[in-house]
Amino acid sequence: MSTSDSAPQPSTVSTTAHPDPARPGVGAPMFSTWRVGTPERQRTVADAIAATWEKRPWPAPDLLSYGIYAAADGDTLMHYSQWTSEEAYFAFFHNHRQERNDEIDAAVPGIERVGLSRYRLYRSHVPDPVRRAATEPGLIVTVDIHFDAATAGRRTEWIDTVIGALDEGAEEHRELLGAHFHLLENGAKHLGSAADRVLNYAEWTSEEAYETAQGADRPGWHRVRDFPGHRQVTGTRYRLLRHLTPRG
Structure with a gap:
Protein backbone atom coordinates (compact mmCIF):
# COMPACT_ATOMS: atom_id res chain seq x y z
CA MET A 1 0.00 0.00 0.00
CA SER A 2 1.37 3.38 -1.00
CA THR A 3 -0.50 5.58 1.49
CA SER A 4 1.89 7.55 3.69
CA ASP A 5 0.87 10.14 6.25
CA SER A 6 4.38 11.66 6.16
CA ALA A 7 4.36 12.37 2.42
CA PRO A 8 3.09 15.84 1.48
CA GLN A 9 -0.33 15.69 -0.15
CA PRO A 10 -1.85 18.03 -2.74
CA SER A 11 -4.74 20.29 -1.83
CA THR A 12 -8.35 19.29 -2.42
CA VAL A 13 -10.46 20.89 -5.14
CA SER A 14 -14.17 20.67 -5.97
CA THR A 15 -15.21 20.38 -9.61
CA THR A 16 -18.37 19.84 -11.63
CA ALA A 17 -16.70 17.28 -13.91
CA HIS A 18 -18.00 13.76 -13.46
CA PRO A 19 -15.72 10.93 -12.37
CA ASP A 20 -14.84 8.24 -14.89
CA PRO A 21 -16.09 4.87 -13.59
CA ALA A 22 -13.80 3.09 -16.05
CA ARG A 23 -10.71 4.90 -14.80
CA PRO A 24 -7.64 2.63 -14.64
CA GLY A 25 -6.28 1.84 -11.21
CA VAL A 26 -9.59 1.80 -9.31
CA GLY A 27 -9.35 -1.41 -7.31
CA ALA A 28 -12.10 -0.69 -4.80
CA PRO A 29 -15.04 1.49 -5.85
CA MET A 30 -17.06 2.35 -2.74
CA PHE A 31 -20.71 3.40 -2.73
CA SER A 32 -22.52 4.66 0.36
CA THR A 33 -25.67 6.61 1.16
CA TRP A 34 -26.73 9.18 3.73
CA ARG A 35 -30.27 10.31 4.51
CA VAL A 36 -30.45 14.04 5.11
CA GLY A 37 -34.17 14.88 4.95
CA THR A 38 -34.86 17.54 2.32
CA PRO A 39 -33.58 18.79 -1.04
CA GLU A 40 -32.25 21.91 0.69
CA ARG A 41 -30.28 19.79 3.14
CA GLN A 42 -28.89 17.68 0.29
CA ARG A 43 -27.21 20.79 -1.07
CA THR A 44 -26.23 22.07 2.37
CA VAL A 45 -24.61 18.78 3.36
CA ALA A 46 -22.74 18.56 0.04
CA ASP A 47 -21.45 22.11 0.58
CA ALA A 48 -20.38 21.20 4.14
CA ILE A 49 -18.52 18.14 2.87
CA ALA A 50 -16.72 20.22 0.26
CA ALA A 51 -15.80 22.93 2.78
CA THR A 52 -14.50 20.33 5.23
CA TRP A 53 -12.39 18.58 2.62
CA GLU A 54 -11.12 21.69 0.85
CA LYS A 55 -9.53 23.09 4.02
CA ARG A 56 -7.45 19.91 4.35
CA PRO A 57 -4.86 18.30 2.10
CA TRP A 58 -6.02 15.43 -0.07
CA PRO A 59 -5.85 12.52 2.39
CA ALA A 60 -3.98 9.91 0.34
CA PRO A 61 -2.77 9.18 -3.19
CA ASP A 62 -4.73 5.90 -3.00
CA LEU A 63 -7.98 7.88 -3.08
CA LEU A 64 -8.46 8.84 -6.72
CA SER A 65 -11.75 10.77 -6.52
CA TYR A 66 -14.85 11.32 -4.41
CA GLY A 67 -18.26 12.21 -5.87
CA ILE A 68 -21.37 13.38 -3.99
CA TYR A 69 -24.79 13.02 -5.62
CA ALA A 70 -28.34 14.09 -4.75
CA ALA A 71 -31.08 11.52 -5.31
CA ALA A 72 -34.36 12.55 -6.88
CA ASP A 73 -36.16 11.53 -3.67
CA GLY A 74 -34.98 14.78 -2.05
CA ASP A 75 -33.55 12.87 0.91
CA THR A 76 -30.64 10.65 -0.10
CA LEU A 77 -27.04 11.55 -0.83
CA MET A 78 -24.91 8.98 -2.61
CA HIS A 79 -21.13 8.94 -2.13
CA TYR A 80 -19.00 7.29 -4.81
CA SER A 81 -15.30 7.09 -4.02
CA GLN A 82 -12.61 5.48 -6.12
CA TRP A 83 -9.85 3.74 -4.15
CA THR A 84 -6.87 1.75 -5.30
CA SER A 85 -7.65 -0.94 -2.70
CA GLU A 86 -9.86 -1.72 0.28
CA GLU A 87 -6.79 -1.48 2.53
CA ALA A 88 -6.28 2.11 1.36
CA TYR A 89 -9.83 2.95 2.38
CA PHE A 90 -9.31 1.53 5.86
CA ALA A 91 -6.15 3.61 6.30
CA PHE A 92 -8.29 6.68 5.58
CA PHE A 93 -11.03 5.38 7.88
CA HIS A 94 -8.64 5.08 10.83
CA ASN A 95 -6.70 8.31 10.25
CA HIS A 96 -8.98 10.89 8.64
CA ARG A 97 -12.64 9.95 8.38
CA GLN A 98 -13.96 10.70 11.88
CA GLU A 99 -12.63 14.24 12.18
CA ARG A 100 -14.16 15.09 8.83
CA ASN A 101 -17.52 13.57 9.71
CA ASP A 102 -17.50 15.37 13.06
CA GLU A 103 -17.03 18.72 11.34
CA ILE A 104 -19.77 17.94 8.81
CA ASP A 105 -22.14 16.89 11.60
CA ALA A 106 -21.41 20.09 13.51
CA ALA A 107 -22.33 22.12 10.43
CA VAL A 108 -25.44 20.07 9.55
CA PRO A 109 -26.75 17.98 12.46
CA GLY A 110 -29.08 15.02 11.97
CA ILE A 111 -27.42 13.12 9.12
CA GLU A 112 -28.25 9.40 9.01
CA ARG A 113 -25.43 7.30 7.58
CA VAL A 114 -27.10 4.26 6.02
CA GLY A 115 -24.32 2.00 4.82
CA LEU A 116 -21.18 1.48 2.77
CA SER A 117 -20.43 -1.25 0.24
CA ARG A 118 -17.36 -2.19 -1.75
CA TYR A 119 -17.72 -3.20 -5.39
CA ARG A 120 -15.54 -4.36 -8.24
CA LEU A 121 -16.02 -3.02 -11.76
CA TYR A 122 -16.69 -6.00 -14.01
CA ARG A 123 -17.43 -4.38 -17.35
CA SER A 124 -18.16 -0.98 -18.87
CA HIS A 125 -20.33 -0.35 -21.92
CA VAL A 126 -19.42 2.98 -23.53
CA PRO A 127 -21.04 3.19 -26.98
CA ASP A 128 -19.03 6.21 -28.15
CA PRO A 129 -15.87 6.91 -26.11
CA VAL A 130 -15.13 10.14 -28.00
CA ARG A 131 -18.58 11.51 -27.28
CA ARG A 132 -18.38 10.40 -23.64
CA ALA A 133 -15.05 12.18 -23.22
CA ALA A 134 -16.57 15.39 -24.57
CA THR A 135 -19.97 15.22 -22.85
CA GLU A 136 -20.76 15.51 -19.15
CA PRO A 137 -23.70 13.35 -18.07
CA GLY A 138 -26.88 15.20 -17.22
CA LEU A 139 -28.29 12.30 -15.21
CA ILE A 140 -26.86 9.35 -13.31
CA VAL A 141 -29.07 6.31 -12.78
CA THR A 142 -27.97 3.53 -10.47
CA VAL A 143 -29.69 0.18 -10.88
CA ASP A 144 -29.26 -2.20 -7.95
CA ILE A 145 -29.97 -5.82 -8.85
CA HIS A 146 -30.30 -8.59 -6.25
CA PHE A 147 -29.84 -12.24 -7.20
CA ASP A 148 -30.91 -15.42 -5.50
CA ALA A 149 -28.00 -17.03 -3.68
CA ALA A 150 -28.22 -20.08 -5.95
CA THR A 151 -27.69 -18.00 -9.09
CA ALA A 152 -25.37 -15.28 -7.75
CA GLY A 153 -22.51 -17.00 -9.59
CA ARG A 154 -24.17 -16.07 -12.88
CA ARG A 155 -24.07 -12.32 -12.29
CA THR A 156 -21.48 -11.76 -15.00
CA GLU A 157 -23.55 -13.77 -17.47
CA TRP A 158 -26.53 -11.53 -16.72
CA ILE A 159 -24.40 -8.41 -17.26
CA ASP A 160 -23.19 -9.75 -20.59
CA THR A 161 -26.83 -10.34 -21.55
CA VAL A 162 -27.72 -6.74 -20.69
CA ILE A 163 -24.83 -5.37 -22.74
CA GLY A 164 -25.94 -7.55 -25.64
CA ALA A 165 -29.41 -6.00 -25.38
CA LEU A 166 -27.90 -2.50 -25.30
CA ASP A 167 -25.91 -3.26 -28.44
CA GLU A 168 -29.01 -4.63 -30.14
CA GLY A 169 -31.04 -1.55 -29.21
CA ALA A 170 -28.35 1.05 -29.80
CA GLU A 171 -30.79 3.40 -31.53
CA GLU A 172 -33.16 3.51 -28.54
CA HIS A 173 -30.21 4.08 -26.20
CA ARG A 174 -28.24 6.57 -28.28
CA GLU A 175 -28.23 9.06 -25.37
CA LEU A 176 -26.61 6.53 -23.02
CA LEU A 177 -23.04 7.72 -22.51
CA GLY A 178 -21.93 4.76 -20.41
CA ALA A 179 -23.16 1.83 -18.32
CA HIS A 180 -20.70 0.56 -15.74
CA PHE A 181 -21.51 -2.77 -14.12
CA HIS A 182 -20.12 -3.41 -10.65
CA LEU A 183 -20.13 -6.64 -8.65
CA LEU A 184 -20.68 -6.42 -4.92
CA GLU A 185 -17.69 -7.80 -3.04
CA ASN A 186 -17.59 -9.35 0.41
CA GLY A 187 -15.85 -6.62 2.39
CA ALA A 188 -13.75 -6.69 5.51
CA LYS A 189 -14.90 -5.46 8.93
CA HIS A 190 -17.99 -3.24 8.65
CA LEU A 191 -18.10 -3.74 4.87
CA GLY A 192 -19.48 -7.25 5.32
CA SER A 193 -22.01 -8.15 2.64
CA ALA A 194 -23.33 -11.01 0.56
CA ALA A 195 -21.92 -11.24 -2.96
CA ASP A 196 -25.33 -11.45 -4.63
CA ARG A 197 -25.74 -7.98 -6.14
CA VAL A 198 -24.89 -5.98 -9.25
CA LEU A 199 -24.82 -2.19 -9.40
CA ASN A 200 -25.10 -0.49 -12.76
CA TYR A 201 -23.88 3.13 -12.72
CA ALA A 202 -25.42 4.52 -15.90
CA GLU A 203 -24.57 7.89 -17.45
CA TRP A 204 -27.25 9.61 -19.54
CA THR A 205 -27.19 12.89 -21.39
CA SER A 206 -30.41 14.03 -19.69
CA ARG A 237 -31.87 8.86 -10.29
CA TYR A 238 -29.08 11.19 -9.19
CA ARG A 239 -27.45 14.46 -10.13
CA LEU A 240 -23.85 15.25 -9.27
CA LEU A 241 -23.43 17.97 -6.65
CA ARG A 242 -19.69 17.87 -5.99
CA HIS A 243 -16.70 15.96 -7.30
CA LEU A 244 -13.64 16.24 -5.07
CA THR A 245 -10.20 15.50 -6.46
CA PRO A 246 -6.57 16.23 -5.62
CA ARG A 247 -5.23 19.37 -7.24
CA GLY A 248 -2.90 18.85 -10.15
Whole structure:
Protein backbone atom coordinates (compact mmCIF):
# COMPACT_ATOMS: atom_id res chain seq x y z
CA MET A 1 0.00 0.00 0.00
CA SER A 2 1.37 3.38 -1.00
CA THR A 3 -0.50 5.58 1.49
CA SER A 4 1.89 7.55 3.69
CA ASP A 5 0.87 10.14 6.25
CA SER A 6 4.38 11.66 6.16
CA ALA A 7 4.36 12.37 2.42
CA PRO A 8 3.09 15.84 1.48
CA GLN A 9 -0.33 15.69 -0.15
CA PRO A 10 -1.85 18.03 -2.74
CA SER A 11 -4.74 20.29 -1.83
CA THR A 12 -8.35 19.29 -2.42
CA VAL A 13 -10.46 20.89 -5.14
CA SER A 14 -14.17 20.67 -5.97
CA THR A 15 -15.21 20.38 -9.61
CA THR A 16 -18.37 19.84 -11.63
CA ALA A 17 -16.70 17.28 -13.91
CA HIS A 18 -18.00 13.76 -13.46
CA PRO A 19 -15.72 10.93 -12.37
CA ASP A 20 -14.84 8.24 -14.89
CA PRO A 21 -16.09 4.87 -13.59
CA ALA A 22 -13.80 3.09 -16.05
CA ARG A 23 -10.71 4.90 -14.80
CA PRO A 24 -7.64 2.63 -14.64
CA GLY A 25 -6.28 1.84 -11.21
CA VAL A 26 -9.59 1.80 -9.31
CA GLY A 27 -9.35 -1.41 -7.31
CA ALA A 28 -12.10 -0.69 -4.80
CA PRO A 29 -15.04 1.49 -5.85
CA MET A 30 -17.06 2.35 -2.74
CA PHE A 31 -20.71 3.40 -2.73
CA SER A 32 -22.52 4.66 0.36
CA THR A 33 -25.67 6.61 1.16
CA TRP A 34 -26.73 9.18 3.73
CA ARG A 35 -30.27 10.31 4.51
CA VAL A 36 -30.45 14.04 5.11
CA GLY A 37 -34.17 14.88 4.95
CA THR A 38 -34.86 17.54 2.32
CA PRO A 39 -33.58 18.79 -1.04
CA GLU A 40 -32.25 21.91 0.69
CA ARG A 41 -30.28 19.79 3.14
CA GLN A 42 -28.89 17.68 0.29
CA ARG A 43 -27.21 20.79 -1.07
CA THR A 44 -26.23 22.07 2.37
CA VAL A 45 -24.61 18.78 3.36
CA ALA A 46 -22.74 18.56 0.04
CA ASP A 47 -21.45 22.11 0.58
CA ALA A 48 -20.38 21.20 4.14
CA ILE A 49 -18.52 18.14 2.87
CA ALA A 50 -16.72 20.22 0.26
CA ALA A 51 -15.80 22.93 2.78
CA THR A 52 -14.50 20.33 5.23
CA TRP A 53 -12.39 18.58 2.62
CA GLU A 54 -11.12 21.69 0.85
CA LYS A 55 -9.53 23.09 4.02
CA ARG A 56 -7.45 19.91 4.35
CA PRO A 57 -4.86 18.30 2.10
CA TRP A 58 -6.02 15.43 -0.07
CA PRO A 59 -5.85 12.52 2.39
CA ALA A 60 -3.98 9.91 0.34
CA PRO A 61 -2.77 9.18 -3.19
CA ASP A 62 -4.73 5.90 -3.00
CA LEU A 63 -7.98 7.88 -3.08
CA LEU A 64 -8.46 8.84 -6.72
CA SER A 65 -11.75 10.77 -6.52
CA TYR A 66 -14.85 11.32 -4.41
CA GLY A 67 -18.26 12.21 -5.87
CA ILE A 68 -21.37 13.38 -3.99
CA TYR A 69 -24.79 13.02 -5.62
CA ALA A 70 -28.34 14.09 -4.75
CA ALA A 71 -31.08 11.52 -5.31
CA ALA A 72 -34.36 12.55 -6.88
CA ASP A 73 -36.16 11.53 -3.67
CA GLY A 74 -34.98 14.78 -2.05
CA ASP A 75 -33.55 12.87 0.91
CA THR A 76 -30.64 10.65 -0.10
CA LEU A 77 -27.04 11.55 -0.83
CA MET A 78 -24.91 8.98 -2.61
CA HIS A 79 -21.13 8.94 -2.13
CA TYR A 80 -19.00 7.29 -4.81
CA SER A 81 -15.30 7.09 -4.02
CA GLN A 82 -12.61 5.48 -6.12
CA TRP A 83 -9.85 3.74 -4.15
CA THR A 84 -6.87 1.75 -5.30
CA SER A 85 -7.65 -0.94 -2.70
CA GLU A 86 -9.86 -1.72 0.28
CA GLU A 87 -6.79 -1.48 2.53
CA ALA A 88 -6.28 2.11 1.36
CA TYR A 89 -9.83 2.95 2.38
CA PHE A 90 -9.31 1.53 5.86
CA ALA A 91 -6.15 3.61 6.30
CA PHE A 92 -8.29 6.68 5.58
CA PHE A 93 -11.03 5.38 7.88
CA HIS A 94 -8.64 5.08 10.83
CA ASN A 95 -6.70 8.31 10.25
CA HIS A 96 -8.98 10.89 8.64
CA ARG A 97 -12.64 9.95 8.38
CA GLN A 98 -13.96 10.70 11.88
CA GLU A 99 -12.63 14.24 12.18
CA ARG A 100 -14.16 15.09 8.83
CA ASN A 101 -17.52 13.57 9.71
CA ASP A 102 -17.50 15.37 13.06
CA GLU A 103 -17.03 18.72 11.34
CA ILE A 104 -19.77 17.94 8.81
CA ASP A 105 -22.14 16.89 11.60
CA ALA A 106 -21.41 20.09 13.51
CA ALA A 107 -22.33 22.12 10.43
CA VAL A 108 -25.44 20.07 9.55
CA PRO A 109 -26.75 17.98 12.46
CA GLY A 110 -29.08 15.02 11.97
CA ILE A 111 -27.42 13.12 9.12
CA GLU A 112 -28.25 9.40 9.01
CA ARG A 113 -25.43 7.30 7.58
CA VAL A 114 -27.10 4.26 6.02
CA GLY A 115 -24.32 2.00 4.82
CA LEU A 116 -21.18 1.48 2.77
CA SER A 117 -20.43 -1.25 0.24
CA ARG A 118 -17.36 -2.19 -1.75
CA TYR A 119 -17.72 -3.20 -5.39
CA ARG A 120 -15.54 -4.36 -8.24
CA LEU A 121 -16.02 -3.02 -11.76
CA TYR A 122 -16.69 -6.00 -14.01
CA ARG A 123 -17.43 -4.38 -17.35
CA SER A 124 -18.16 -0.98 -18.87
CA HIS A 125 -20.33 -0.35 -21.92
CA VAL A 126 -19.42 2.98 -23.53
CA PRO A 127 -21.04 3.19 -26.98
CA ASP A 128 -19.03 6.21 -28.15
CA PRO A 129 -15.87 6.91 -26.11
CA VAL A 130 -15.13 10.14 -28.00
CA ARG A 131 -18.58 11.51 -27.28
CA ARG A 132 -18.38 10.40 -23.64
CA ALA A 133 -15.05 12.18 -23.22
CA ALA A 134 -16.57 15.39 -24.57
CA THR A 135 -19.97 15.22 -22.85
CA GLU A 136 -20.76 15.51 -19.15
CA PRO A 137 -23.70 13.35 -18.07
CA GLY A 138 -26.88 15.20 -17.22
CA LEU A 139 -28.29 12.30 -15.21
CA ILE A 140 -26.86 9.35 -13.31
CA VAL A 141 -29.07 6.31 -12.78
CA THR A 142 -27.97 3.53 -10.47
CA VAL A 143 -29.69 0.18 -10.88
CA ASP A 144 -29.26 -2.20 -7.95
CA ILE A 145 -29.97 -5.82 -8.85
CA HIS A 146 -30.30 -8.59 -6.25
CA PHE A 147 -29.84 -12.24 -7.20
CA ASP A 148 -30.91 -15.42 -5.50
CA ALA A 149 -28.00 -17.03 -3.68
CA ALA A 150 -28.22 -20.08 -5.95
CA THR A 151 -27.69 -18.00 -9.09
CA ALA A 152 -25.37 -15.28 -7.75
CA GLY A 153 -22.51 -17.00 -9.59
CA ARG A 154 -24.17 -16.07 -12.88
CA ARG A 155 -24.07 -12.32 -12.29
CA THR A 156 -21.48 -11.76 -15.00
CA GLU A 157 -23.55 -13.77 -17.47
CA TRP A 158 -26.53 -11.53 -16.72
CA ILE A 159 -24.40 -8.41 -17.26
CA ASP A 160 -23.19 -9.75 -20.59
CA THR A 161 -26.83 -10.34 -21.55
CA VAL A 162 -27.72 -6.74 -20.69
CA ILE A 163 -24.83 -5.37 -22.74
CA GLY A 164 -25.94 -7.55 -25.64
CA ALA A 165 -29.41 -6.00 -25.38
CA LEU A 166 -27.90 -2.50 -25.30
CA ASP A 167 -25.91 -3.26 -28.44
CA GLU A 168 -29.01 -4.63 -30.14
CA GLY A 169 -31.04 -1.55 -29.21
CA ALA A 170 -28.35 1.05 -29.80
CA GLU A 171 -30.79 3.40 -31.53
CA GLU A 172 -33.16 3.51 -28.54
CA HIS A 173 -30.21 4.08 -26.20
CA ARG A 174 -28.24 6.57 -28.28
CA GLU A 175 -28.23 9.06 -25.37
CA LEU A 176 -26.61 6.53 -23.02
CA LEU A 177 -23.04 7.72 -22.51
CA GLY A 178 -21.93 4.76 -20.41
CA ALA A 179 -23.16 1.83 -18.32
CA HIS A 180 -20.70 0.56 -15.74
CA PHE A 181 -21.51 -2.77 -14.12
CA HIS A 182 -20.12 -3.41 -10.65
CA LEU A 183 -20.13 -6.64 -8.65
CA LEU A 184 -20.68 -6.42 -4.92
CA GLU A 185 -17.69 -7.80 -3.04
CA ASN A 186 -17.59 -9.35 0.41
CA GLY A 187 -15.85 -6.62 2.39
CA ALA A 188 -13.75 -6.69 5.51
CA LYS A 189 -14.90 -5.46 8.93
CA HIS A 190 -17.99 -3.24 8.65
CA LEU A 191 -18.10 -3.74 4.87
CA GLY A 192 -19.48 -7.25 5.32
CA SER A 193 -22.01 -8.15 2.64
CA ALA A 194 -23.33 -11.01 0.56
CA ALA A 195 -21.92 -11.24 -2.96
CA ASP A 196 -25.33 -11.45 -4.63
CA ARG A 197 -25.74 -7.98 -6.14
CA VAL A 198 -24.89 -5.98 -9.25
CA LEU A 199 -24.82 -2.19 -9.40
CA ASN A 200 -25.10 -0.49 -12.76
CA TYR A 201 -23.88 3.13 -12.72
CA ALA A 202 -25.42 4.52 -15.90
CA GLU A 203 -24.57 7.89 -17.45
CA TRP A 204 -27.25 9.61 -19.54
CA THR A 205 -27.19 12.89 -21.39
CA SER A 206 -30.41 14.03 -19.69
CA GLU A 207 -33.43 12.87 -17.73
CA GLU A 208 -35.57 13.32 -20.84
CA ALA A 209 -33.28 11.01 -22.81
CA TYR A 210 -33.48 8.39 -20.09
CA GLU A 211 -37.29 8.58 -20.07
CA THR A 212 -37.42 8.19 -23.85
CA ALA A 213 -35.27 5.06 -23.71
CA GLN A 214 -37.57 3.27 -21.28
CA GLY A 215 -39.89 0.61 -22.64
CA ALA A 216 -37.61 -0.75 -25.36
CA ASP A 217 -38.99 -4.17 -26.32
CA ARG A 218 -36.40 -5.93 -28.43
CA PRO A 219 -35.72 -9.67 -28.03
CA GLY A 220 -32.54 -8.92 -26.09
CA TRP A 221 -34.55 -7.31 -23.29
CA HIS A 222 -36.79 -10.36 -23.09
CA ARG A 223 -33.65 -12.41 -22.44
CA VAL A 224 -32.67 -9.98 -19.69
CA ARG A 225 -36.09 -10.05 -18.04
CA ASP A 226 -36.35 -13.84 -18.29
CA PHE A 227 -32.86 -14.46 -16.90
CA PRO A 228 -33.18 -16.74 -13.87
CA GLY A 229 -32.37 -15.64 -10.37
CA HIS A 230 -32.61 -11.86 -10.30
CA ARG A 231 -35.39 -11.08 -7.87
CA GLN A 232 -35.25 -7.36 -7.12
CA VAL A 233 -34.31 -4.39 -9.28
CA THR A 234 -34.18 -0.86 -7.83
CA GLY A 235 -33.40 2.20 -9.92
CA THR A 236 -32.46 5.59 -8.45
CA ARG A 237 -31.87 8.86 -10.29
CA TYR A 238 -29.08 11.19 -9.19
CA ARG A 239 -27.45 14.46 -10.13
CA LEU A 240 -23.85 15.25 -9.27
CA LEU A 241 -23.43 17.97 -6.65
CA ARG A 242 -19.69 17.87 -5.99
CA HIS A 243 -16.70 15.96 -7.30
CA LEU A 244 -13.64 16.24 -5.07
CA THR A 245 -10.20 15.50 -6.46
CA PRO A 246 -6.57 16.23 -5.62
CA ARG A 247 -5.23 19.37 -7.24
CA GLY A 248 -2.90 18.85 -10.15
